[in-house]
Amino acid sequence: METTQKPKEIIGHLMVLSTIIIYSFNTNFMKILMPEWIAPHGLALIRCTVMVLGFWIISLFIPASKQQAKPKRKDILMMMLGGLLGIGGNLLLYLNGLNITGPVDAFVIRTVQPIVVIALAVLILHVDFNRYKAIGIVLGLAGTLYVSITPHAGTMKDSFTGDILVKDSFTGDVLIFVASVFNALYLILIKPYTQKFNSIIVMRWMSLAAFILVLPFGLYQTFKAPLFTLEAPVHIWLELGFMLVFATMIAYFLNLKALQYITPFVESVYIYLLPITGAIVSISLGLQKFSWHDPIALVLIIAGFALINKKKKVRQCRTNSKLQAKK
Numbered sequence: 001m002e003t004t005q006k007p008k009e010i011i012g013h014l015m016v017l018s019t020i021i022i023y024s025f026n027t028n029f030m031k032i033l034m035p036e037w038i039a040p041h042g043l044a045l046i047r048c049t050v051m052v053l054g055f056w057i058i059s060l061f062i063p064a065s066k067q068q069a070k071p072k073r074k075d076i077l078m079m080m081l082g083g084l085l086g087i088g089g090n091l092l093l094y095l096n097g098l099n100i101t102g103p104v105d106a107f108v109i110r111t112v113q114p115i116v117v118i119a120l121a122v123l124i125l126h127v128d129f130n131r132y133k134a135i136g137i138v139l140g141l142a143g144t145l146y147v148s149i150t151p152h153a154g155t156m157k158d159s160f161t162g163d164i165l166v167k168d169s170f171t172g173d174v175l176i177f178v179a180s181v182f183n184a185l186y187l188i189l190i191k192p193y194t195q196k197f198n199s200i201i202v203m204r205w206m207s208l209a210a211f212i213l214v215l216p217f218g219l220y221q222t223f224k225a226p227l228f229t230l231e232a233p234v235h236i237w238l239e240l241g242f243m244l245v246f247a248t249m250i251a252y253f254l255n256l257k258a259l260q261y262i263t264p265f266v267e268s269v270y271i272y273l274l275p276i277t278g279a280i281v282s283i284s285l286g287l288q289k290f291s292w293h294d295p296i297a298l299v300l301i302i303a304g305f306a307l308i309n310k311k312k313k314v315r316q317c318r319t320n321s322k323l324q325a326k327k
Contacts, residue, residue: 008260008261009261009262011261012258012259012260012261012262012266012267013258013261013262013266013270015254015255015257015258015261016254016255016258016262016267016270017270017273018250018251018254019251019254019255019258019270020270020271020273020274020277021277022246022247022250022251023247023251023274023278024107024274024277024278024280024281025242025281026242026243026246026247026251027098027103027106027107027278027282028103028278028281028282028285028287029239029240029242029243030043030095030098030243031098031103031282031287032236032239032285032287033227033236033239033240033243034095034098034099035099036226037225037226037227037232037236038221038222038225038226038227039099039221039224039225040092040095040096040098040099040221041092041095041096041214041217041218041221042218042220042221042222042224042225043095043218044088044091044092044095044214044217044218045211045214045215045217045218045219045221045222046218046222046240046244047091047243047244047247047248048087048088048091048207048210048211048214048215048218049211050244050248050249051087051203051207051210051211051248051249051252052204052207052208052210052211054207054248054249055200055203055204055207055249055253056204056207056208058200059200059201059204062198062200062201069196069197071197071201071205075193075196075197076205078189078193079190079193079197079202079205079206079209080205080206080208080209081189081209082186082189082190082193082202082206082209083205083206083207083208083209083210083213084209084210084213085182085183085185085186085189086182086183086185086186086187086189086190086206087186087206087207087209087210087252088209088210088211088212088213088214089179089182089213090179090182090183090186091210091214092213092214092217093175093176093178093179093182094106094175094176094179096172096175097171097172097173097174097175097176097179098172098176099172100169100171100172101169101171101172101173101176102169102282102287103278103282103287104275104278104279104282104283105169105172105173105176106172106173106176106278107274107275107278107279107282108143108275108297108298108301109173109176109177109180110176110180110271110274111143111271111272111274111275111298111301111302112140112141112143112177112180112301113180113183113184113268113271114268114269114271114272114305115136115137115140115141115301115304115305116140116180116181116184117184117187117188117264117268118133118136118137119137120181120184120185120188121188124188125188132307133307135304135307136303136304136305136306136307137304138304139300139301139303139304139307140300140301140304140305141304142300142304143296143297143298143299143300143301143304146293146296146297146300184268187259187264187267187268188264190202190206190256190259191259191263191264194256194257194259194260195260199253199256199257199260200253202256203252203253203256206256227240255267269305272298272302272305275298
């Protein structure tokens, strides 16, 4: 049983690792596009439109499987709720936040997601709560607050246009934090449905709900976007293409598919790679300058995460030693 499970877990880990690399570039590309070429709600609508068209068309070619049950009305509603939280709501909040803060701030704040997953699991699933979890959650939130209230080093400008990139980092950071809460809720909520139904079918209903939510917000901004009214440089179209194909279709699918092989908690832990991979891309593109505030905040968040898991690891060691003694 263990030998068959292990390769599947490796597949899940590789899927999530691929999404981290995609997101490292995607967040920076979105920062370049907004707001000069398209406003946040307009970009969210374009992404949701491509997603809903893509997954509904792909789902038409999936043969009906006797092994997998057909989604009932309640299942469809729950999958659509997952789409409202994890795609539609998450995109609206995250893009609005990224529009007014730095990309490295966004990467660091998103690392609080595993801690949010645990906090929500305690509240919703009534998981055991102890002092380690309490201190860990406080440390994680302290790291998020620290990166939000500390000033940035110098004025950051777009290397192509010279526009100021960070306008209101505190508000932007708060929006990104709330987006992380939405995403954590989505991971907990959607996990059972990835085991029950085909991932394409789940994405079909999720993307539809996201599109319905984003449509009234993004319609005006999409039609008025300079991206479609002015002559945009080639690099802008290439960045948009990467965003729509890799970040919108492939990354969302891989994130969902990975939940068949690994837990939401394990998947969310990979977010700790983002500040490293993402910062390398951000600094290389001149979108944000290096600041010691971000590593300090990251250390606080990781320390919080380590404390949350301390008790769990001790218990696992004890149970393993007991099992070995019995053998």
